[in-house]
Amino acid sequence: MRQSNVRGERQRHAAVPEPRDPGGDDSPPEGEGPAPDGAGHRRGGERRPKRSRGVRILRWTALTLAVLVLGAAGAGYLYYQHLNGNLRKEELDLGDSKIGKPEPNAAGQTPLNILLIGSDSRNSAENVKLGGAKQDADRKPLADVQMLVHVSADRSNMSVVSIPRDTRVTIPQCTDPKTDEVYPKTEAAINQSLQHGGPGCTVAAWKELTGVYIDHFMMIDFSGVVSMADAVGGVPVCVxxxxxxxxSKGHGSGLRLTKGTHSVKGVQALQWLRTRYGFEDNTDIGRAKAQHMYMTSMIRQLKAGTKLxxxxxxxxxxxxATNALTVDRGLGTVKHLYDLGNDLKRVPTKRTTMVTMPWEYGGGGEYVKPKPGEAEQTFSLLRNDIAMDGKDKKKPDHTPAPTAPKGELPVVVQNGTSSTVLGPVSGRAGVITSELARLGYAKATASTVLTSQADTTVRYPAEAQQGDALAVAKALKLxxxxxxxxxxxxxxTLVVGNDWREGTVYPKPAKEDDGKTPESADALNGEDKGACMKVNPQYTF
Structure with missing residues (x-):
């Protein structure tokens, strides 16, 4: 499939047709693109004071409500099952990644990573009407909106990373669970991953690109966005x-707004989310900013509790929500969604940060690609559970003393270079074990266990051994x-990651990681109520 020009080519699906022009669309051809005991007397025969009429009414009201709740329990269960039946479920990961779930922190908590996918599916008459491009009605959908939501292990903050739909990546081999068709590894725009067996392949592509373990995905299509936007009741946005x-060429979503703040819902909300021609320089990057503004505004509104x-x-x-969503099987019940919602609710809005993956043009402007250094810096923050708002509490900078001389300290070395894209580097554990022995760690041993890990790490089992682990890291210049x-x-235990695939000298990053989000990620804080989209002068009136 030919790639679209991010700067000028007509958008696959950034548009919603105008209500008076249902034939217009912004998609090019070829498929591109929520007891008292009741006794009347006290002990010893003392009579209770007479209850007031208000208290009696209150008590009977409570009893009546209890009876109603009990009587409706069966119907409630049936409704719960009905909502569960609304949800569509698919496999979480169709690739063969060896990336494991992050280790719990000292309090036993682990971060949560959820991939949000916006599909451009035209699999229904309603989706064709909303998305235009009738010629694309029979093609497989593309994952044109992709955001990774990272909730910190202690639930104190949340980071959301968007990626432009035309980002050129390696899509790993995926097997369609419904047809058993095998899609070979390929270099393509990341939005095409959805066509390689479903959302599970998009998850696999993200894991390979970022090295981040993904717990769940949630996918929504055009009509789902409209119904959700209507149910929310309007989200404030600003131009x-x-x-x-x-x-005149048919580009555009049909969004028409006057200067200032407006509450958008239904089709107009979908238009906002799909608009590329009209914002800033008519690119997917501007569209991502508009999506971030919509999401932060909606989060603030839902947290205010008016709808709930x-x-x-x-x-x-x-x-x-249940009609609109396709989710992985681990998230496939209303209870799981409710529990997820409670996790998200704990995160303060002011500690929510929206960013776009740092990028640059490739192929003469035909596509974008991760910006060297800065994209990896952004992904590293996710992997290491570091807040992108830079407001994590600084840990005391001290180095505990080792518990044993290095010649007597057992150190296990593990090869973590397994990867479905790059493939494992044979013998890495042995090479680094020899280097540790040369540095005086005579009891270092190589493990035969092979795993996949983006970052080289030194793990220690008990707080007393932190000094030992720090000494090993210092010896290897980690x-x-x-x-x-x-x-x-x-x-x-030293796990040699994919960031150290050769040699005995750890390669220092081009820029020392200072725990901050790169400026090029264009961060938006969840409490920024003054955010307002710039308008391209060619699309004003």
Whole structure:
């Protein structure tokens, strides 16, 4: 499939047709693109004071409500099953990644990573009407919106990373679970990964690109966005000038807003989320900014609780959400979604950060690719559970003394270079074990266990051995951030990651990781109520 020009080529699906022009679309051809005991007397015969009428009414009201709840329990269960039946479920990961779930922190907590996918599927008359491009009705959908939501292990902060849809990546080999068709490894735009067996292949592509373990995915299509936006009841967004996303060539979503703040819902919300022609320089990057603004605004609105206090509106939201979503099987019940919602609810809005993966043009502007150094710096923050707002509490900078001389300290060395894309580097554990022996660690041994890990780490089993792990890291010139506590190891354990695939000298990053998000990631804080989209002068009125 030919790649689209991010700067100028017509967008696959950044547009919603205008209500008066249902034939117009912004997609090029070829498929591109929520007891008292009741006694009347006290002990010893003392009579209780007479209850007031208000207290009696209150008590009977409570009893009546209890009876109603018990009587409705069966219907409630049936409704719960109905909502579960609305959800569509698919496999989480169709690739063969060896990336494991992150180690729990000292409090036994682990981070949570959820991939959000916006599909451009035209698999229904409604989706064709909303998305235009009738010629694409029979083609497989593309994953045109992709955001990785990272919730910190202690649930104190959340980071959301978007990636441009035309980012050229390696899509690993995936097997379609429904047809058993095998899609070979390929270099292509990441949005095409959805066509290689479903959302599980998009998850696999993200894991290979970022080295981040992904717990769940949630996917939504055009009509799902409209129904969810209606159920939410409108989300405030802002434009700096009048905007009309439409031109004589049929480009544009049809979004038409006057300068200022507007509450968008339904089709208009979908138009906002799909607009490329009209914002800034008519690229997917500007569209990602608009999506971030919408999401932060919606989070603030839902956290305010206005929707959750009205039972009718809450049911509407539950119905819309379960009908709109395709999720992995581990997230495939309303209870799991409810538990996830509670996790997300714990994160303060002011500690929510939206960013776009640092990128640069490739292929003469035909596609984008991760920006060397800065994209990896962004992914490293996710892997190491570091908040992108830079407000994590600084740990005391001290180095505990080792518990044993290095010649008597057992150190296990493990090869973590297994990868479905790059392939494992044979003998890495042995090479680094020999280097440790040369440095005086006579009891270092190589493990035969092969795993996949992006970052080289030194793990220690008990707090007392932190000094031992730091000493090993210092000997190998590894950063202090590589040292982590772990309840899954019995000795100090060095895992040689994919960042150190050759040699005995650890390759220092081009820029020392200072724990900050690169400026090029264009971060937006969840409490930024003053965010307002710039309008391209060619699309104003």
């Amino acid at each position: 700096r000038d009048n905007v009309y996303s439409h031109d 206090s009205d039972p009718g509106k809450l049911m509407d939201l539950a119905e819309a 950063p202090k951030s590589a040292v982590k506590s772990s309840k899954s190891v019995q000795d100090v």
